[in-house]
Amino acid sequence: MTKGDAAEVEHHRLVIAGSGIAGLTAAIYAARSNNEPLVLEGTEPGGQLTLTTEVDNYPGFPEGISGPELVNNMKAQAKRFGATVKNRVVKSVDASERPFRIELTSGDVITADAFIAASGASARTLGIPGxxxxxxxxxxxxxxxxxxxxxxxxxxxxxxxxxxxxxxxxxxxxxxxxxxxxxxxxxxxxxxxxxxxxxxxxxxxxxxxxxxxxxxxxxxxxxxxxxxxxxxxxxxxxxxxxxxxxxxxxxxxxxxxxxAIGHTPNTAYLEGTGAKMDDAGYLITKDGKGAQQTATDVPGLFGAGDVVDFHYQQAITAGGMGCQAAIDADDYLEELDRENRAKEQVAAPESDD
Ligand SMILES: Cc1cc2nc3c(=O)[nH]c(=O)nc-3n(C[C@H](O)[C@H](O)[C@H](O)COP(=O)(O)OP(=O)(O)OC[C@H]3O[C@@H](n4cnc5c(N)ncnc54)[C@H](O)[C@@H]3O)c2cc1C
CATH class of the missing domain: 3.50.50.60 (FAD/NAD(P)-binding domain)
Structure with a gap:
């Protein structure tokens, strides 16, 4: 793969930015839907939960579970169904044409038919000793x-x-x-x-x-x-x-x-895509009821977890949104497949039979 060379750029059906609870849950669902997701872990593999030794409120673990163990279990579960996880960071996303063109901080460029932003929010800290x-x-x-x-x-x-x-x-x-x-x-x-x-x-x-x-x-x-x-x-x-x-x-x-001095959503790499964000930089999704709740106003670009949610900011809610985003992305990709098949039929020469 060479930088910017369209002929050699690696293509993926679905790319997920973030390996926290939202990204990994999306990866489990997307892999089970045969969308072969590529998860880019970012600079904090496993996300915020890796900062905590005990998670006592995630359902299913009556004795609690450590944050790193919970995310490692999820990662193993996603890989079991065929997700690929890579230690890479997204630098920018070009949504001006399809497929999405995703530049990584390593200098590599990949493309994707759909993209889930699950890049979380970082709690601000004081930078003081201790x-x-x-x-x-x-x-x-x-x-x-x-x-x-x-x-x-x-x-x-x-x-x-x-x-x-x-x-x-x-x-x-x-x-x-x-x-x-x-x-x-x-x-x-x-x-x-x-x-x-x-x-x-x-x-x-x-x-x-x-x-x-x-x-x-x-x-x-x-x-x-x-x-x-x-x-x-x-x-x-x-x-x-x-x-x-x-x-x-x-x-x-x-x-x-x-x-409690605030969070900064990790959305800088989405600037220029046209995806709407609020004043604090949180990604705005369609929300509400029914299908496509995690859709942004850029077709094929979805948002899940703390990068969208400035209020609940819990593992279970991030996971729930990750699941929704994978289902929304699957609907989008299936529609894309239908459109492409229809275009191919129109373009195909008529049979002599
Ligand atoms: C100390 C602490 C303790 C907590 N304890 C609990 C608890 O007990 N129970 C609970 O329910 N919640 C808890 N939370 C909250 C919970 O961790 C978050 O709500 C949850 O992790 C959000 O998941 P997320 O996947 O949306 O984002 P995150 O966990 O923030 O993950 C974001 C991911 O995106 C990646 N990323 C960022 N930028 C990029 C980029 N440019 N390219 C690629 N990847 C990128 C990061 O590397 C990371 O992997 C705790 C939070 C903290 C900080």
């Missing part, structure tokens, strides 16, 4: 997933938008107390969430630490998070005022730190 080492060991980006592991402990939630408010409110189910840490005085969350959190502040379930930032997370993978270091300045954004004498630094004991 964060990477303790991710999955007391540091989490998903309260719904991990809150129950820290029952009866004091928990820290970092953020100032709707997600942070919602997570802080949700975690009161488990926490002995939730500390909501926000770097400014004012929250940018909707009034609904601010009112709800304020009610829980009055009930003593949540305490708000305003004008405060976490600068380091301490602990070990064996024992989890022990405490965090915070800084505070009365006018907010303390990390920008480290030399100001009004900036105070202190340690704070906690068993869990939840980062």
């Amino acid at each position: 964060e990477d080492d303790l991710m999955g060991y007391g540091v989490s980006t998903c309260a719904t997933c991990d809150g129950a592991f820290f029952r009866d402990q004091e928990m820290v939630v970092i953020g100032g938008g709707d997600a942070a408010m919602e997570e802080a409110s949700f975690l009161t189910k488990f926490a002995s107390k939730v500390y909501l840490v926000h770097r400014r005085e004012e929250f940018r969350a909707e009034d609904y969430w601010i009112d709800r959190v304020n009610e829980q502040v009055e009930e003593g379930e949540i305490e708000i630490l305003r004008n405060t930032e976490v600068t380091e997370i301490h602990g070990s993978p064996e024992d989890g998070v022990s405490h965090v270091t915070m800084i505070r300045h009365p006018e907010g954004h303390p990390s920008e005022k480290l030399d100001d004498p009004a900036t105070e630094k202190f340690d704070f004991e906690t068993g869990a730190v939840f980062l």
Whole structure:
């Protein structure tokens, strides 16, 4: 295969970008429909679930299952039915003609009749010491997933938008107390969430630490998070005022730190395809009821999982959308086959018989 040489470009009936729950579920269904999917794993093979040691809410595993084991099982299942999985990253997709022309970061180019974007969303992180080492060991980006592991402990939630408010409110189910840490005085969350959190502040379930930032997370993978270091300045954004004498630094004991500073959908490679995205970059699909719910407004391009869904962001919902996308892609490909057969019949010379 040579770059850009149409004669030698490798062609696939269906290419799936992403090897998280959505991509692998799509691959299982697509392979069983004889669409011979090629899964391109991206830079995070297995997706976000590989960051968690325990998944307790995925149906079918009464004792829970580790994230890596769950995705490895799915990958094996997809391969069993004929899916090909390659460690490649999509750089761009050209949807101006068919088949789709897909450029990989390796420099290779492949083509596909249909394309499923299952490239997920990456949780934003702070880039502070301790964060990477303790991710999955007391540091989490998903309260719904991990809150129950820290029952009866004091928990820290970092953020100032709707997600942070919602997570802080949700975690009161488990926490002995939730500390909501926000770097400014004012929250940018909707009034609904601010009112709800304020009610829980009055009930003593949540305490708000305003004008405060976490600068380091301490602990070990064996024992989890022990405490965090915070800084505070009365006018907010303390990390920008480290030399100001009004900036105070202190340690704070906690068993869990939840980062709720947003997600970035992995859709940059789809720019230029004409696929509609919302202001945050999430892919917009047809949705609603009936067939083709995962279709984008580019025929043959489908979206599934966290790359579309900014709200539920769960393994089971991502898997459900992956299944839908594979079925929608199958319908599209069958229609394409019918059209091609009809064109061939028109083009074929009449028989002498
Ligand atoms: C720490 C943590 C714990 C969690 N725990 C749970 C839990 O217990 N239960 C639960 O239900 N949910 C949990 N979640 C949420 C769950 O992981 C996600 O909802 C789910 O993984 C979304 O699946 P996805 O396939 O849509 O995307 P992702 O898992 O984000 O996968 C995206 C895939 O796309 C690939 N990709 C990205 N860009 C490209 C590209 N340009 N080319 C090719 N591939 C690309 C990536 O490499 C990756 O393989 C957790 C999330 C986190 C972060």
